[in-house]
Amino acid sequence: MGTVHPSAEPEKGSQRSHVSMDSDVSKLANNLVTKIHVLMRISQIYDSKNVALDQFIKESLETINTLIKREGAFSLKIMKDDFFLNDQRLRYSVEGFTSFKYLLTQWKKRLIGEVIFRGSVDERMLREFIYALISLEEGREENAALFNKQLASRDITSIEVNPLELSEDDEEGVTLEKEDPREVGKKVFFESIGTIKEVITNIKGKQHSDIRKLKRLAQKAVHLVVEDESILLGMTTIKNYDEYTFNHSVNVSIYSLALGKRLGFSKKTLAELGISALLHDIGKSKIPREILNKPASLDEEEWALMKRHPLMGVEIILNLKQLGEINPRMVIGIFDHHLKSDLSGYPKLFRKKGVSLFGRIIQIADSYDAMTTPRIYKKTPYTPEQALAIMLRERTVHFDPALLKIFIGLVGVYPIGSLVLLNTHELGIVYKPSHDPRWLDRPTVIVVNRDEKGDVKKQLVNLAETVGEGRYKRSIVKTLDPQQYHIDIAKYFL
Ligand SMILES: [Fe+2]
Numbered sequence: 164m165g166t167v168h169p170s171a172e173p174e175k176g177s178q179r180s181h182v183s184m185d186s187d188v189s190k191l192a193n194n195l196v197t198k199i200h201v202l203m204r205i206s207q208i209y210d211s212k213n214v215a216l217d218q219f220i221k222e223s224l225e226t227i228n229t230l231i232k233r234e235g236a237f238s239l240k241i242m243k244d245d246f247f248l249n250d251q252r253l254r255y256s257v258e259g260f261t262s263f264k265y266l267l268t269q270w271k272k273r274l275i276g277e278v279i280f281r282g283s284v285d286e287r288m289l290r291e292f293i294y295a296l297i298s299l300e301e302g303r304e305e306n307a308a309l310f311n312k313q314l315a316s317r318d319i320t321s322i323e324v325n326p327l328e329l330s331e332d333d334e335e336g337v338t339l340e341k342e343d344p345r346e347v348g349k350k351v352f353f354e355s356i357g358t359i360k361e362v363i364t365n366i367k368g369k370q371h372s373d374i375r376k377l378k379r380l381a382q383k384a385v386h387l388v389v390e391d392e393s394i395l396l397g398m399t400t401i402k403n404y405d406e407y408t409f410n411h412s413v414n415v416s417i418y419s420l421a422l423g424k425r426l427g428f429s430k431k432t433l434a435e436l437g438i439s440a441l442l443h444d445i446g447k448s449k450i451p452r453e454i455l456n457k458p459a460s461l462d463e464e465e466w467a468l469m470k471r472h473p474l475m476g477v478e479i480i481l482n483l484k485q486l487g488e489i490n491p492r493m494v495i496g497i498f499d500h501h502l503k504s505d506l507s508g509y510p511k512l513f514r515k516k517g518v519s520l521f522g523r524i525i526q527i528a529d530s531y532d533a534m535t536t537p538r539i540y541k542k543t544p545y546t547p548e549q550a551l552a553i554m555l556r557e558r559t560v561h562f563d564p565a566l567l568k569i570f571i572g573l574v575g576v577y578p579i580g581s582l583v584l585l586n587t588h589e590l591g592i593v594y595k596p597s598h599d600p601r602w603l604d605r606p607t608v609i610v611v612n613r614d615e616k617g618d619v620k621k622q623l624v625n626l627a628e629t630v631g632e633g634r635y636k637r638s639i640v641k642t643l644d645p646q647q648y649h650i651d652i653a654k655y656f657l
């Protein structure tokens with residue numbers, strides 16, 4: 164592997180010295196990951212001359228060459244489980260997760276850890292690069308060297324690869340610990356979304372669904388919540404409009420777990436609650452998309468169908484192959500989740516019955532998440548504060564008042580993800596509520612500032628901090644609507 168250049172090299176030509184990545188570059192890099200993902204997938208189906216590739220090749224070239232123009236040379240590199248563009252870690256979006264995961268697995272299998280683009284690339288080069296990449300034998304140590312030779316023999320000098328670094332030690336610039344709970348949290352979160360999507364797709368296609376994976380993920384989530392609930396609670400600020408059902412299921416599960424933890428549930432009960440919450444809307448998989456995503460209000464017939472989703476959910480669960488993984492408590496939680504304490508909800512019951520504890524927990528989590536998420540029929544969602552106020556108003560009819568009180572304590576006076584104005588005229592994003600009941604109104608916030616160059620600077624600040632004689636350094640003046648300030652809250656939790 165003597166011809167391989169050190170990975171730091173492409174950086175030298177670049178003039179970028181500041182730490183935060185230009186958001187355009189970050190967008191381009193994310194785009195590149197998606198494009199390479201698509202190209203690798205298509206090239207496994209079609210031969211290299213096939214026209215099916217044309218459009219994607221063209222688009223990928225545009226992205227690569229724009230990056231070359233802006234960055235000089237650039238490198239896309241795997242370190243641990245992340246991608247770095249010129250030593251800046253790429254943050255992936257919910258939509259980008261599949262591509263990241265695909266590229267990570269495929270490159271790792273082939274022991275390729277880095278691709279360097281040194282100069283402009285044309286269509287022929289990119290086609291040959293992709294086909295050479297997918298035809299590498301998995302697990303062969305010499306892959307990178309062989310690959311480079313192959314590229315050179317075809318007169319491709321502007322693309323080069325480096326082997327995957329398998330070292331256990333932290334590389335410079337990487338401060339992640341082996342099991343950084345935030346990284347684990349992110350993985351559990353996105354994997355849960357992917358898995359619930361899989362389960363729902365299988366059910367729609369009348370295929371058997373393996374819910375054991377969901378169980379494992381719920382167990383991992385329980386561990387995380389027991390350790391530090393704020394990690395997963397922060398993830399619930401990712402409100403993905405297009406994948407509402409999947410995102411919503413995972414969020415409801417996180418809120419339910421955090422509530423269950425406050426109630427002193429055992430890990431086993433928590434895992435059951437987590438699965439029940441993940442599956443609470445599974446019955447909606449039997450409802451046509453047009454009805455679920457209808458921008459106008461539903462007509463009577465559509466409503467009647469919609470109201471059947473808890474019952475259809477129970478039916479689906481009882482038909483699962485691994486029914487052994489399910490217990491009655493979990494099924495009743497799904498059945499109950501729209502049944503109000505005054506029986507005004509649904510399904511309609513002939514006999515009066517109390518709502519189960521799982522059902523009452525899921526209800527609160529469900530309403531809060533639904534209200535704070537933009538939907539096709541309500542594009543501007545309620546702020547966390549507004550949602551809690553509405554729920555409080557309806558507490559005696561719709562919710563268990565005692566549970567609701569605990570829930571409010573849990574999401575905080577200022578819930579995680581709220582945008583707040585500080586008395587220093589700075590904007591802050593609530594990151595973590597204080598565990599000390601004396602400082603419920605003094606969470607830790609991310610203070611967002613812009614420097615002279617216009618780059619965003621973030622600083623983690625505990626609002627309980629004082630400057631001499633008990634004077635607080637910063638205090639919250641009021642909450643603001645992030646939509647009005649064009650702030651994407653979720654970005655601060657990834
Ligand atoms: Fe529901």
Ligand SMILES: [Fe+2]
Binds near residue numbers: 415529
């Ligand atoms: Fe729901």
